[in-house]
Every structure is written in C-alpha cells, then in structure tokens.
Amino acid sequence: MSTTYYWLCLLASxxxxxxxxxxxxxxxxxxxxxxMGCMYLLLGLSYxxxxxxxVKLPVGVAYAFWEGLGLTLITIVSVTLLDERLDAMRLAALGMVLAGTLLVHHGTAHGRDDEEAEAASGGEGRI
Incomplete structure (x- = not known):
C-alpha cells in the first residue's frame, strides 16, 4: 500500500x-x-x-501528528461548541505545538534520507 493510505489512517485516527x-x-x-459508550468506541477506532x-509511518512522527493535530482540533471544538475562550497564550501554545510537530516530521524525513544516502554509498560517510 502507498504511504498515502497510512497518512489517511493517521488522519482517521x-x-x-x-x-x-x-x-x-x-x-x-x-x-x-x-x-461514555460512544467515547470508548470512537477512542478504540482511533487506536x-x-x-x-x-505500520509504515515512524512512530514518533505519527504520535507527534496525532497529539498536535488532535490538540488543535479539540481546542477548535471547545471554542466553537463549548464556548471556551481562546486567549493569546493558548493560541501561542497551539502554534508552538504545531511547529514542533512539523519539526519532528521534517527532522525524521531528513534523518531517513541521510541513512539511505549512507547505505547507498556503502557507509563511506562514517568516521
């Protein structure tokens, strides 16, 4: 299966x-x-x-996206449906969470590229 399938599974989660x-x-x-019954069913489907x-995505990347996007969406739901406030501090924190999530993904992708390049060169880049 393509990587897109696994990203869609993460999005569904x-x-x-x-x-x-x-x-x-x-x-x-x-x-x-x-x-409570619906919650358990939905959280079970999430896991x-x-x-x-x-299966295909790095665990650290998947978990970072799961937590980061989940936290952002929960905040949107709480503000729109539960009348909770979104102050500047909370908004800044969400921005940092999303930035951290993207940095984890970016760093993992570059780490994998470095490993693949090293494997292709026969490990000549090692000291």
Missing part, C-alpha cells in the same frame, strides 16, 4: 480521537452512559487506525 473526546464532554449532562498508521 485523529478524527476519531477528537470525536470521542468531544462526545465525552458534550454528553456529560444529557446522556452520560451513551456518551485501531493509529496502529495501522505506524
């Missing part, structure tokens, strides 16, 4: 995690048992797709 966490919060007052994603 993030969406299910955000949905599960959101359902938990939104259903606390009206349908707590149904909400299923995360497990699929790390």
């Amino acid at each position: 993030i969406v299910f995690e955000v949905a599960g966490t959101s359902v938990m919060k939104l259903s606390q007052e009206t349908w707590p048992l149904l909400g 299923f797709f995360l497990a699929r994603a790390v």
